[in-house]
Amino acid sequence: MSLSVAVTADTQRAVERFYAYEARLLDERQYQQWLALLSESISYIVPARVNAAVDNRQRGNESMLAVANELERADGEGCPLREESYIHLMLRVERAYKPNSWSENPPARTRRLVANIEVMEATEDSFTIWSHFHLHYARPGSRSCLYSGQRKDVIVIAADTDAGFKLAGREVILDYADIELPTVGLLF
Amino acid sequence: MKSTQALVSDDASWVSRKCWSDPAVYQREKAAIFGRNWLFLGHESQISAPGDFVQAYMGETPIILARDEAGDITACVNSCSHRGLPVCRADHGNARRFVCPYHNWSYTVGGDLVTIPQEKALAQQPDKSLLGLKRVPRVESWQGMIFGCFDPDIMPLDAYLGDMRFYLDAFFDRFPGGVEFLGAPHRWLIDANWKLPVENQLGDVNHGPFLHSAIIPREAQDAIEALGYSVVTEPGHGATLRLMPEDAAFEEVAWGMEGMGGILGGEEVQRYLKEVQDEAAARIGPLRARMKGLTYGIYPNLSFLWSNTAFKVSHPRGPNRVEYWSWAVVPAGAPESVKRTLRTNYSSFFGPGGLLEQEDSEAWSQQYRGCAIDYADDRPLYYGLGLGEGGPHPDLPGTVSVTANEHYARGFFSRWRDDMARQEVGV
Numbered sequence: 001m002s003l004s005v006a007v008t009a010d011t012q013r014a015v016e017r018f019y020a021y022e023a024r025l026l027d028e029r030q031y032q033q034w035l036a037l038l039s040e041s042i043s044y045i046v047p048a049r050v051n052a053a054v055d056n057r058q059r060g061n062e063s064m065l066a067v068a069n070e071l072e073r074a075d076g077e078g079c080p081l082r083e084e085s086y087i088h089l090m091l092r093v094e095r096a097y098k099p100n101s102w103s104e105n106p107p108a109r110t111r112r113l114v115a116n117i118e119v120m121e122a123t124e125d126s127f128t129i130w131s132h133f134h135l136h137y138a139r140p141g142s143r144s145c146l147y148s149g150q151r152k153d154v155i156v157i158a159a160d161t162d163a164g165f166k167l168a169g170r171e172v173i174l175d176y177a178d179i180e181l182p183t184v185g186l187l188f
Numbered sequence: 189m190k191s192t193q194a195l196v197s198d199d200a201s202w203v204s205r206k207c208w209s210d211p212a213v214y215q216r217e218k219a220a221i222f223g224r225n226w227l228f229l230g231h232e233s234q235i236s237a238p239g240d241f242v243q244a245y246m247g248e249t250p251i252i253l254a255r256d257e258a259g260d261i262t263a264c265v266n267s268c269s270h271r272g273l274p275v276c277r278a279d280h281g282n283a284r285r286f287v288c289p290y291h292n293w294s295y296t297v298g299g300d301l302v303t304i305p306q307e308k309a310l311a312q313q314p315d316k317s318l319l320g321l322k323r324v325p326r327v328e329s330w331q332g333m334i335f336g337c338f339d340p341d342i343m344p345l346d347a348y349l350g351d352m353r354f355y356l357d358a359f360f361d362r363f364p365g366g367v368e369f370l371g372a373p374h375r376w377l378i379d380a381n382w383k384l385p386v387e388n389q390l391g392d393v394n395h396g397p398f399l400h401s402a403i404i405p406r407e408a409q410d411a412i413e414a415l416g417y418s419v420v421t422e423p424g425h426g427a428t429l430r431l432m433p434e435d436a437a438f439e440e441v442a443w444g445m446e447g448m449g450g451i452l453g454g455e456e457v458q459r460y461l462k463e464v465q466d467e468a469a470a471r472i473g474p475l476r477a478r479m480k481g482l483t484y485g486i487y488p489n490l491s492f493l494w495s496n497t498a499f500k501v502s503h504p505r506g507p508n509r510v511e512y513w514s515w516a517v518v519p520a521g522a523p524e525s526v527k528r529t530l531r532t533n534y535s536s537f538f539g540p541g542g543l544l545e546q547e548d549s550e551a552w553s554q555q556y557r558g559c560a561i562d563y564a565d566d567r568p569l570y571y572g573l574g575l576g577e578g579g580p581h582p583d584l585p586g587t588v589s590v591t592a593n594e595h596y597a598r599g600f601f602s603r604w605r606d607d608m609a610r611q612e613v614g615v
């Protein structure tokens with residue numbers, strides 16, 4: 001696995017500013033403003049994760065424990081937990097502001113920390129960014145729980161917007177095989 | 189615990205809250221329900237080659253479902269004969285042997301004990317043929333669906349499924365090559381009783397426009413009510429479906445067209461769905477070619493959500509906890525790219541990230557809370573909607589009624605009561 005690419009301090013700061021803004025919008029339930037950060041061609045994937053069989057031929061090698069062995073991704077033959085486009089995310093945002101979306105009425109309280117923000121690839125107009133998150137979730141009438149995971153994003157430069165970037169792709173790798181969470185339908 | 193007879197009224201129009209919340213009721217269910225009925229284990233497409241295995245559950249009992257070296261399907265309890273550890277630690281895979289971590293006894297995927305490393309140093313060798321993994325005594329398949337039963341005297345699977353086969357075939361035989369289960373199931377722990385997801389998928393299309401009104405428009409539900417039927421083939425099994433008019437346009441009749449995959453899938457997917465529909469009448473007859481299923485249930489805990497093409501199993505984990513498994517299913521003969529698109533018919537709306545099921549799982553957990561209120565024990569739940577209504581239909585086997593009739597739920601609870609009573613008197 002390679003080190004992140006060397007970018008200028010300004011670029012790193014711009015990217016981190018974007019992620020802090022995004023996290024704040026989501027925790028303050030300003031999903032319509034969040035939607036405006038998305039590219040309309042966004043692909044939003046949450047792979048499923050399994051307890052994989054160890055391949056004996058890989059013993060002694062890091063590949064034996066590769067996280068990728070455990071994932072059912074968009075290009076695989078299993079079934080990811082979510083494979084969404086802009087329309088799906090728009091539906092989720094619309095649903096959030098309907099009083100009869102019962103699982104969010106009253107709404108859950110969320111607080112997320114996004115950290116370890118690494119620029120893994122840079123082109124003229126886009127960046128591949130990996131980050132980690134912890135999200136605390138408290139739903140009325142339910143257990144509180146912690147969502148833990150990694151995000152692999154593609155963001156494109158959008159100089160004409162305040163945020164400076166648009167989110168064009170996101171893969172959310174959750175740290176669970178058995179899902180002991182009320183839903184993984186959140187906006188991560 | 190009260191006698192289980194008292195938990196469900198004679199006509200099953202009243203169901204005690206204790207059925208949903210009493211730990212003693214749950215303890216009895218383990219033997220009375222999960223010990224004596226056919227339970228779904230998996231689909232043959234998941235274990236197609238010798239050595240393939242998947243983990244499954246029968247109630248709380250962990251099971252290894254495998255295809256052994258001879259190509260036969262086997263089901264064993266995942267617990268070593270030496271000190272009881274699980275010998276299989278992966279969700280699925282292909283193996284020659286399962287090696288128990290503790291002392292490395294090793295077993296074939298079919299559960300036969302092959303080696304005891306310690307025996308070389310000893311004068312007497314144990315009889316390994318007596319020390320294999322515990323076998324599930326009955327394992328049978330129908331249309332690729334594998335079931336197991338702990339009761340060696342259970343009726344054959346075919347007879348158990350009965351007229352549900354007519355409705356299941358309307359789906360399975362629609363596609364040349366049948367269907368395929370995609371990957372590992374999504375596994376989701378919900379703070380709810382196992383019977384509510386079952387009841388929901390057995391016939392409760394009535395909650396659609398209410399619980400799901402943020403997503404399902406009233407007009408969609410009106411169409412379901414106008415063309416819909418609720419069928420109980422026998423108590424505990426059931427199907428809800430639409431019979432589309434004979435002159436309905438192909439887009440309205442074809443399976444998959446109203447799912448996200450069909451809508452967003454583009455020309456390749458649309459063409460595939462049209463091909464399937466064009467041949468449907470030849471494969472399953474004209475009546476079933478215009479049948480569009482909604483929900484199906486096989487007693488006690490298997491569900492099929494036709495409208496979003498998923499099979500689901502509700503594994504009990506105590507009175508207040510369920511491990512809910514679901515698999516996306518797609519036509520086995522479809523091109524890979526089409527399969528990938530069609531699987532989103534399921535994942536967009538159902539499963540742990542589904543837009544609709546987030547409301548269902550919330551309702552299921554809140555129902556447990558309501559049923560655990562001791563003070564309300566004298567107020568059983570009302571199951572009487574449509575009592576006495578419904579009857580035979582010229583084309584559809586079973587007792588057929590409008591979708592608002594809760595006869596499917598009364599059927600489930602009358603069978604459940606009989607199973608529980610059988611255990612009570614020890615027959």
Ligand code: FES
Pocket residue numbers: 268269270271272273288289290291292293
């Ligand atoms: S417990 Fe399995 S080998 Fe000892």
Ligand SMILES: [Fe+2]
Pocket residue numbers: 395396399400544545548
């Ligand atoms: Fe529902």
